[in-house]
Amino acid sequence: MAAMAKSSDSGAFMEEFTLHPTSSSDQLPLSGLTFAIKDMVPGGSSSGSAVAVAAKLVDFSLGTDTGGSVRAPASYCGILGFRPSHNVVSTAGVTHLAQSFDTVGWFARDPLILSRVGHVLLHLPMVDPIKPIQVIIPEDCFSLSSIPSNRTTEVLIKSVKKLFGGKISCHFKRLAYADHIVKHVNLGDYVKDKVPSLQKFTNVGDGDPLYKIASLAALSSAWSLLVRYEFKNNHAEWITRVNPDLGPGISERVWEAVRTTGENIDACHSVKIEFRAALSALIGDSCVLALPTIPDAPPKLRTDPTTLEVFEARAFSFLSIASVSGFCQVSIPLGMHNNLPVSISLLARHGSDSFLLNLVETLYDTLREESEIAEKMIN
Numbered sequence: 001m002a003a004m005a006k007s008s009d010s011g012a013f014m015e016e017f018t019l020h021p022t023s024s025s026d027q028l029p030l031s032g033l034t035f036a037i038k039d040m041v042p043g044g045s046s047s048g049s050a051v052a053v054a055a056k057l058v059d060f061s062l063g064t065d066t067g068g069s070v071r072a073p074a075s076y077c078g079i080l081g082f083r084p085s086h087n088v089v090s091t092a093g094v095t096h097l098a099q100s101f102d103t104v105g106w107f108a109r110d111p112l113i114l115s116r117v118g119h120v121l122l123h124l125p126m127v128d129p130i131k132p133i134q135v136i137i138p139e140d141c142f143s144l145s146s147i148p149s150n151r152t153t154e155v156l157i158k159s160v161k162k163l164f165g166g167k168i169s170c171h172f173k174r175l176a177y178a179d180h181i182v183k184h185v186n187l188g189d190y191v192k193d194k195v196p197s198l199q200k201f202t203n204v205g206d207g208d209p210l211y212k213i214a215s216l217a218a219l220s221s222a223w224s225l226l227v228r229y230e231f232k233n234n235h236a237e238w239i240t241r242v243n244p245d246l247g248p249g250i251s252e253r254v255w256e257a258v259r260t261t262g263e264n265i266d267a268c269h270s271v272k273i274e275f276r277a278a279l280s281a282l283i284g285d286s287c288v289l290a291l292p293t294i295p296d297a298p299p300k301l302r303t304d305p306t307t308l309e310v311f312e313a314r315a316f317s318f319l320s321i322a323s324v325s326g327f328c329q330v331s332i333p334l335g336m337h338n339n340l341p342v343s344i345s346l347l348a349r350h351g352s353d354s355f356l357l358n359l360v361e362t363l364y365d366t367l368r369e370e371s372e373i374a375e376k377m378i379n
Helices: 047-054 071-077 111-122 139-144 153-164 187-194 196-201 214-242 250-258 265-282 305-325 353-378
Strands: 002-008 011-017 060-065 080-083 103-108 134-138 168-171 174-177 182-185 287-291 328-337 340-348
Touching: 047 060, 047 071, 047 103, 060 111, 071 080, 071 103, 071 305, 071 328, 071 340, 080 111, 080 353, 103 111, 111 353, 134 139, 134 153, 139 187, 153 340, 153 353, 187 196, 187 214, 187 265, 196 214, 196 265, 214 250, 214 265, 214 305, 265 305, 287 305, 305 328, 328 353, 340 353
Parallel strands: 134 182, 134 287
Antiparallel strands: 002 011, 060 103, 080 103, 080 328, 168 174, 287 340, 328 340
């Protein structure tokens, strides 16, 4: 049963969705759910919204994304997920986790629906797509991914070539454009050079092979500290007064946040300012940065907590890029690899949400074609 609480000229938005039990388990709405994430973790706190879209119960759904709770579930469920630029979609009525990073994002299977929902939420008119000036490939980030490049970056580059032209040449066993629409960079080195405030956080993960990109691990650490500090300011009084009964894992994180001090908070704010400026200099207008949405395949349900902690640390080193910069990011499915969903993300400058939504519409069918070709070649 759906309760419609709000309507506008753009249509009604569902506020509450209730599933009533039936006498037979065969009649339950999710009984026939057989898509790729079965027995796997479906994502973060907005994973219910993602699963509803992936299971074709709805055409689109909303979710909140502070550190990846739209992008990660979209990747795990093999659907589209959009985190808008920070503060461009209203968070009225949202209970904030950390307002410096909180956003309201959305999921869809169809890029046209993703775009239409986005233009409604963003209060923007539909405009003609703009050809991207540059697609930036951070090779160090994709080298950290457990998904082979012929299922991610090569699919993207071939799709861009088909749609926007330019000759492809082989250079040091990688694809590059003669007209330089594709630019290869080392993002970790760039961030290290351009964000000096990260030095306060670079000891976290240094020397650990699980953090192959030390500067991005430090970025994630700064993001995490500021999230805990803002969570404390928002909720510590209620938590200490009520002492709610929280489940394992959640309880430890909540009380860690409540005990957070103000040490290094000024450094966190400096990191935000410097990182956004650095990323703005790297990613020009009508340009996108490609990223692995998540560096690994979805973990299995009931994964050992220690293993899951390592998985999350690797994931947040990428997810924190959009969170800290406030830039918009979309996760795009690229079919399957080893019977699990594959995705790639595109990230654009703050305020470039309409450009990014239109680019997804333009790219999507060609990406799917190239993904199917790459999948068949592997199989």
